[in-house]
Amino acid sequence: MFSEETLYTIALRHCPLVGDIIFRKLVSEIGSAKEVWLLSKSGLRNIYGIGKKISHEIGNDEHLKFAEKELKFCEKHHVKINLRHLGHLPKFLNECDDAPAILYQKGDLDSSLKPISIVGTRNVTTYGKHFIQDFLEAVKNKNLVTVSGLALGVDTEVHEESLKNNIPTIAVLAHGFHTLYPTKNRKLSDKILEENGVLFTEFNTSQKPDRENFIQRNRVIAGLSPSTIVVETAFGGGSISTATFASNYNREVFALPGKISDKYSQGCNQLIFQNKAAIISTVSSLIEQLGFQKDSSKIGELFPTSEIKIQLPESQQIILNSLDKAVPLSLDEIAGKIDLPTFKILPDLLQLEISGFVKALSGRQYLAL
Numbered sequence: 001m002f003s004e005e006t007l008y009t010i011a012l013r014h015c016p017l018v019g020d021i022i023f024r025k026l027v028s029e030i031g032s033a034k035e036v037w038l039l040s041k042s043g044l045r046n047i048y049g050i051g052k053k054i055s056h057e058i059g060n061d062e063h064l065k066f067a068e069k070e071l072k073f074c075e076k077h078h079v080k081i082n083l084r085h086l087g088h089l090p091k092f093l094n095e096c097d098d099a100p101a102i103l104y105q106k107g108d109l110d111s112s113l114k115p116i117s118i119v120g121t122r123n124v125t126t127y128g129k130h131f132i133q134d135f136l137e138a139v140k141n142k143n144l145v146t147v148s149g150l151a152l153g154v155d156t157e158v159h160e161e162s163l164k165n166n167i168p169t170i171a172v173l174a175h176g177f178h179t180l181y182p183t184k185n186r187k188l189s190d191k192i193l194e195e196n197g198v199l200f201t202e203f204n205t206s207q208k209p210d211r212e213n214f215i216q217r218n219r220v221i222a223g224l225s226p227s228t229i230v231v232e233t234a235f236g237g238g239s240i241s242t243a244t245f246a247s248n249y250n251r252e253v254f255a256l257p258g259k260i261s262d263k264y265s266q267g268c269n270q271l272i273f274q275n276k277a278a279i280i281s282t283v284s285s286l287i288e289q290l291g292f293q294k295d296s297s298k299i300g301e302l303f304p305t306s307e308i309k310i311q312l313p314e315s316q317q318i319i320l321n322s323l324d325k326a327v328p329l330s331l332d333e334i335a336g337k338i339d340l341p342t343f344k345i346l347p348d349l350l351q352l353e354i355s356g357f358v359k360a361l362s363g364r365q366y367l368a369l
Contacts, residue, residue, distance in 0.1 A: 002071050002074070002081060005032055005034055006081050006083060007064070007068065008034040009023075009083050009102060010066070010204065011037060011064045012033045012063070014066050014204070015054070015057040015063055016053075016057055017053055018057070020084075020098055020100050020101045021098060022054070023101040025047070026047065026050070030047075033085070037059060038059070041055045041056070041059075044058060066204075070205060074104070077106075079177055080104070080105040080106070081104055082104075082105055083101070084101050084102070085101070088103070089103055090109060090111070090224055092115065092223060092226055092251075093220065093223040093224050095223075096223040098219060100202035100220065102204075103200055103201075103202055104176070104177060104200070104203075105198060105199070106177065106198065107198035107199060109145075109198050110145065110168065110196070112143070113145040113168060114142070114226075114291075115147050115225040116139075116225055117147040117148065117224060117225040117246070118132070118154070118228075118229045119148060119149065119154060119155065119218075119221060119228065119229070119230055119231070119238075119239045120153065120230060120231035120233055120264075121153050121154055121231075121237055121264045121267075122151055122153035122154070123232075124157055124231070124232055124264075125262075125264060127262075128154060128231045128232040128256070128264070131256055131280075132157050132158055132161050132231060134283050135229075135286065136162055136164075138283050138284075139167070140166060142292045144167065145167065145168045145169065145170055145197075146159070146167055146168075146169045146170065147169070147170045147172065147225050148170075148172070148221065149171065149218070149221055150171035150173060150182075150188070150189060150199075151182070152185070155171075159171060159192060160188065163191060163195050166195075168195065168197045168198075169195075170192075170197060170224065171192055171197070171198075171199050171200070172220050172221050172224070173200065173201040173209075173217065174201075174203065174209050174210075174214045174216070175201065175207055176201060176204050176205040176206065176208075177205065179208065200220065200224075202217075218242040218245060219245040223249060225246075226252060227246075227252040227254065228253050228254070229253075229256075230243050230253065230254070230255045230256065230267070230268055230271060231256050232256065232258070232264040232268060233267035233268060234263050234264050234266055235270065237264075239267065240267050240270075244276070252289070252290075253277040253278065254277055254278050254286060255269075255271045255272050255277035255279065256268050256280045257269055257272055257279055257280065272350075272353070272360075273350070278353075278360055278361075279353050281355070282356065285356055285369070289359070312352075315348050316357075319338065319345060320357055322334055322337045322338050323358065323366055323368035324368060325367060325368045328365035328366060328367045330365050331345065331364045331365075331366070334349075334366065349366060
């Protein structure tokens with residue numbers, strides 16, 4: 001049985017113009033979804049930002065009838081309903097200002113596992129597949145759970161490889177639980193649940209997999225994890241939005257670089273160039289950056305670390321010597337320390353990052369590795 005507050009939350013959130021942020025404002029000012037629902041029209045309009053259109057819909061019996069129908073569906077199909085204002089959301093997602101007011105869930109989430117979001121193009125290449133396979137094999141004993149979007153391509157590869165390595169995986173959907181898109185992945189979604197994974201969606205049973213829902217879904221993928229990995233994406237690909245959401249949430253973003261001529265590496269290269277993502281140079285260094293302890297046993301890597309000491313050009317060595325391993329320095333601070341203009345430093349910094357000597361942080365700050 002679901003609580004009365006759940007019923008009124010669904011009804012309130014179903015009202016036109018009541019999005020997640022407006023919902024949060026109403027509930028934080030009034031106290032509960034039920035109290036908002038029962039508030040008079042004049043009382044609603046006294047709340048700053050709530051006009052006639054919004055107040056007219058709140059209290060409408062049609063929305064309450066929809067909520068009753070939704071609860072029956074969820075009870076029948078064993079769907080859990082998480083309410084943000086009652087503290088039900090997963091830890092990292094709850095920290096996001098625009099987190100969903102309602103998160104529907106199938107399966108049980110193990111909160112002791114560290115979530116890692118991995119996203120990318122629907123047109124994944126052999127290069128991207130090999131990286132996913134190598135990375136997930138390397139972290140299979142690290143007590144983590146992967147997060148992706150159940151789309152074809154990179155998402156499917158992430159979910160399938162996670163299952164092969166006995167890693168629980170979370171799929172975030174862009175529609176209600178009344179359907180499954182893409183239909184090709186229905187068996188995969190069942191397998192995810194069978195293997196201790198979870199399906200999440202913020203969308204109710206009236207919402208189809210419309211184009212705009214996928215961008216909205218991407219913020220949940222980014223919000224669920226402290227780190228997001230972008231495997232392959234073209235310029236303007238959907239995964240760019242996931243990386244942007246993660247960056248705006250002050251989460252770590254990593255991108256797999258590729259040839260500038262490869263269409264599905266261009267988006268990743270752009271993220272790295274714009275300092276919106278740290279470069280992935282080796283699987284082992286990525287594992288370290290994610291905070292996992294290195295295995296003593298060596299594994300084969302897509303980007304093996306060279307055992308030959310690299311002789312850096314003098315200009316790069318000067319920059320590297322100016323950096324600290326613990327305290328990040330901004331681009332301007334580096335320029336001040338070595339007495340060079342920033343435009344001359346940037347190309348060398350990028351090369352140092354590509355070579356694995358430097359880590360770029362948000363806000364154009366840098367650490368020596």
